[in-house]
Amino acid sequence: MREISxxxxxxxxxxxxxxxxxxxMPDVRQKLEESLRTETGETGKSILRQLIKNAExxxxxxxxxxxxxxxxxxxxxxxxxxxxxxxxxEETVQAAVREAYKKFYLRKSxxxxxxxxxxxxxxxxxxxxxxxxxxxxxxxxxxxxGGGCENMxxxxxxxxxxGCRGVVDFVVQTVRDAGGNPCPPVVVGxxxxxxxxxxxxxxxxxxxRPLGRPAELPADRELERTLLKExxxxxxxxxxxGGRTTALAVHVKSFPCHIAALPxxxxxxxxxxxxxxTVL
Amino acid sequence: xxxxxxxxxxxxxETSARGLxxxxxxxxxxxIYAARDAAHxxxxxxxxxxxxxxxxIRGAIIYYVGPTPGAPGQVVGSAGPTTSVRMDxxxxxxxxxxxxxxxxxxxxxxxxVAAMKQSGAVYFAATGGAGALLAKCIVRAEVAxxxxxxxxxxxxxxxxxxxxxxxxxxxxxxxxxxxxRFRNDFFPDC
Ligand code: SF4
Numbered sequence: 001m002r003e004i005s006x007x008x009x010x011x012x013x014x015x016x017x018x019x020x021x022x023x024x025m026p027d028v029r030q031k032l033e034e035s036l037r038t039e040t041g042e043t044g045k046s047i048l049r050q051l052i053k054n055a056e057x058x059x060x061x062x063x064x065x066x067x068x069x070x071x072x073x074x075x076x077x078x079x080x081x082x083x084x085x086x087x088x089x090e091e092t093v094q095a096a097v098r099e100a101y102k103k104f105y106l107r108k109s110x111x112x113x114x115x116x117x118x119x120x121x122x123x124x125x126x127x128x129x130x131x132x133x134x135x136x137x138x139x140x141x142x143x144x145x146g147g148g149c150e151n152m153x154x155x156x157x158x159x160x161x162x163g164c165r166g167v168v169d170f171v172v173q174t175v176r177d178a179g180g181n182p183c184p185p186v187v188v189g190x191x192x193x194x195x196x197x198x199x200x201x202x203x204x205x206x207x208x209r210p211l212g213r214p215a216e217l218p219a220d221r222e223l224e225r226t227l228l229k230e231x232x233x234x235x236x237x238x239x240x241x242g243g244r245t246t247a248l249a250v251h252v253k254s255f256p257c258h259i260a261a262l263p264x265x266x267x268x269x270x271x272x273x274x275x276x277x278t279v280l
Numbered sequence: 281x282x283x284x285x286x287x288x289x290x291x292x293x294e295t296s297a298r299g300l301x302x303x304x305x306x307x308x309x310x311x312i313y314a315a316r317d318a319a320h321x322x323x324x325x326x327x328x329x330x331x332x333x334x335x336x337i338r339g340a341i342i343y344y345v346g347p348t349p350g351a352p353g354q355v356v357g358s359a360g361p362t363t364s365v366r367m368d369x370x371x372x373x374x375x376x377x378x379x380x381x382x383x384x385x386x387x388x389x390x391x392x393v394a395a396m397k398q399s400g401a402v403y404f405a406a407t408g409g410a411g412a413l414l415a416k417c418i419v420r421a422e423v424a425x426x427x428x429x430x431x432x433x434x435x436x437x438x439x440x441x442x443x444x445x446x447x448x449x450x451x452x453x454x455x456x457x458x459x460x461r462f463r464n465d466f467f468p469d470c
Contacts, residue, residue, distance in 0.1 A: 058412035064358035067411040181386035183408035
């Protein structure tokens with residue numbers, strides 16, 4: 001049995017929020033630079049250059065990469081041999097998010113009720129996904145998820161007969177319809193299979209995978225290659241103003257599903273792609 | 281696209297608005313207003329009740345933005361554009377009253393484009409997510425109205441060399457049309 005104090009979790013989360021919001025992750029930066037070499041449109045190139053410069057300014061002047069510092073999405077993988085001390089885990093996470101968004105001057109973007117829409121004032125509640133896993137380690141994943149890209153995400157309960165082509169069409173149409181709204185170049189998270197809610201979660205988990213790391217299953221890897229090509233062939237381009245860099249990457253995460261089902265969820269993330277992981 | 285950016289200094293008159301073409305790069309200088317969903321809703325409510333708007337929008341440019349608060353010593357922290365489609369329900373009314381420019385990201389509805397053609401207004405795209413870079417172009421920011429709305433308050437902003445691209449011009453020409461079909465059944469928020 002290993003003990004972890006919630007105080008340690010609080011500190012780790014503060015650090016995750018800071019890194020995610022102020023520092024463009026190296027994998028994203030590298031992809032942007034690669035895209036600048038392959039982009040052919042002048043407007044597209046000019047936007048990609050702005051994004052690289054934006055990251056430099058954000059780091060040098062401690063300014064958030066983007067003003068929408070998002071809803072805080074927290075993934076907790078807790079080893080079953082861990083004993084947590086020091087109070088409620090849920091409360092710790094919410095308190096850490098509250099503290100981080102205040103301390104780092106981040107935007108408070110949550111409203112208390114979807115229809116009343118009064119700002120909660122502290123960017124809580126965070127969306128928390130907890131999983132108990134074997135072992136005595138704890139993994140914290142943090143995503144600052146912007147509204148623009150989240151809102152262009154979609155889920156489809158397709159019929160199995162549409163097969164691979166049907167899945168590709170659904171994903172490509174989602175990106176096409178999203179246009180400039182999700183701040184392309186985007187990272188496309190695709191959750192394939194499971195059921196209604198599992199597919200959505202798979203899509204978000206797919207976003208957490210570092211860019212450049214291949215999917216586990218060969219079938220998913222092949223689908224990713226097809227999707228990336230077709231998404232970039234849409235010509236949506238940086239900020240939807242045209243060009244060949246529509247997506248920096250497509251990540252597929254699949255799961256078994258019902259004989260009658262073919263769920264596919266597409267979770268779009270913008271070029272800020274604020275994802276951080278840490279292991280305690 | 282023109283080779284060197286044109287300088288735009290609000291208030292803009294109809295002739296200069298009509299002179300801009302989709303794809304033109306511009307640098308905006310001077311005073312603009314920052315407003316997003318909630319501030320627009322209140323402005324339209326004021327008009328509905330026959331009250332005046334809190335600021336003079338004739339010739340003005342509205343930037344769709346909700347900045348992060350500035351850390352000590354900063355005017356604002358990060359301030360990139362939000363998705364414009366959410367303001368589509370309100371924009372035609374303001375354009376009729378003389379609004380000449382809007383800055384945001386993503387495509388506009390046919391109703392907004394029609395109003396732009398009718399009255400002579402321009403839609404500029406700024407780079408979404410380049411919040412740090414764009415915030416550096418904001419040299420002054422103060423709440424002009426609706427302070428209780430927090431990040432959504434109506435703000436006056438003085439900008440210097442603020443980079444944008446004419447995405448849709450007053451003739452209705454648009455950089456987006458070539459790449460996507462418009463969907464108005466989504467209301468993205470950011
Ligand atoms: S989609 Fe992303 S980059 Fe664009 S405004 Fe929202 S959070 Fe920022």
